Amino acid sequence: MTVTIAARCAAWSCRLAPALLLLPLAGCGEGGAPAGHNKTEAEPHVAAGEIALSDDQVAAAGITLVRPERGSGGGTIAAPALLEGDPQATQIVSAAIGGRVVSLARNLGDPVRRGETLAVIESREAAALNAEVERAAARAELARANLSRDEALFAKGHRPEREVQTSRAAAREAEVSLNMARQQVAASGLRRGGLNRIVIAAPIGGRVIGRTAMLGQTVAADAELFRVANLTRISVTLSLPPADASRVQPGMTLTLAAPGREGQARVRFVSPVLDSETRLVRVIADLDNRDGRWRVGEPVQVEIRTETGAGPADRLSVPADAVQTIGNRPTVFVRTPAGFRAVPVTLGRRDGPRVIIVSGLTGGERIAATNSFTLKAELGKGDADHGDH
Template structure:
């Protein structure tokens, strides 16, 4: 957006009580502060679900407890598991019988005492029986039995009525969704386990500040002493807040940063391209979704569009087409805003 000349002479400026202050060139990086909420990266969450219908016999861990991969966290008893083992042993017996029939058919065919068609039928029956065994074996592993336990079942023919459910990975138990004595259905959630390092912070960045941050920008949490970087910047704007969600990845600083914590995040903005200036905070105004400053000129005042990089109660860091000896209005800006509004129809 182009700068606009305002028709105000020196007498009019003095009468309106408009004051001016010098600008300062900013030669270092600046920090932007945004509110955020700590969250767990989705890839670090694991939901442990019931592999089969049954009764919870024992719960071995509690919320907020550290678990290791493979550690038993819950034990359950399941009639459906017993039935699946019976079906597997029955499929094994059928497969053994089909293999015996195939051997006899091969012998008879070699002696020219069996038609080739009957041999092919025996071969197909043996293959089908093997597929059925593999299917029933896979069902047992889906129900939580290990390969070693399946081998033991095949060797001893002793049914196992209970199943120990292990932690799929090391982490912290975030929540428990069941208790001893409860009956659960297949795929019903039992535990939620998470790794808590690193963590994410979801930042709410106003759309007017979006151009100031970029992927990889350093971030810090002053209250917790943690550091990280911008991982992702959203592409949609929330209509209610006119903000964009950006995600920063941070370290946990030995547990000082926890999921759900509301934090203030500082994003370091390096000076790149174009001149950056520091002006009094009261010098920057908003008009028609654009930030402006009013620059004193020999023949009046010029309204200059600016990009605000950061601001606090005292001053603001801006990017604008200014000169080192420029003066910007810092008080009595209402008449200048009125003159700026008049230029909208020009």
């Protein structure tokens, strides 16, 4: 009987030898011990639910040890987000009338102030608009002269009042035609003194982020030539489940992170309706980008602290990867002098990358975090081998 038990224990050890964690058991049978074991050496007792593991083995397995965090903290919502340009700070620049591009004053990436010239277009239609202004001005001048003459003659009794009224109406109509011709010229961007030149000016200050115009190109009316954006403030856009969105309010601060950078933005908008396709809530925050560190279209990761100062002061939380499910119970592995002990815990809600521990820990323990799943696997192997005895 002793030989059989020893052989079985030796075989069990051989099966675990290739594994990362070698788990010496306190006893393999009735008084038996693995072959080659020195009975005179003291060894820690390993009870059910425990794993014997030295400090060297812990390091070799890549297991990190952490302590539960204690404090009022507050909830954290973590989600992916996208940086977008502020729609109110982005403008598409086009020509009101068609023509040929004869000058380009700005290129991609160039800064520009409001009203500065982006391009100049030469257009026959522009010449026609200028000519119409000249004709309207001449008609208005003639109408004013006729009105002045008729009023003078009427005062001397040489003109009937009806003719004066007719002259006055003609003068008003000529003034309206002149104003309309001038407004059409202004809307087209015609340069003063240039009968056939249209100036394309920047509608806002910012930076040129798009340019389709090329020298010599013939462009149609309303075709996009430039895109100008003020990127000193951009938007952080994310979508949240309704339960998380209900904890977010305008004015809250969110933290965003990308490789090598971190920043903060302020929540501006929480949609009161769900997206019809995703069934999520759209949230938008404003990000100060005067230093130009962030780019439109860039994906980022954000966290929102939703309950600053709320909750019990002694609440505990652990990293989510420290919790394993064993026997349908959430469990953490607590470091002991001999190794680790599996401790069932009661979980609260998820708090970003951490999870709240309602009961099961005191807060003074050291627990396995990274690679704790290897302990779960070794615990399962040990239970299976004990079942063979």
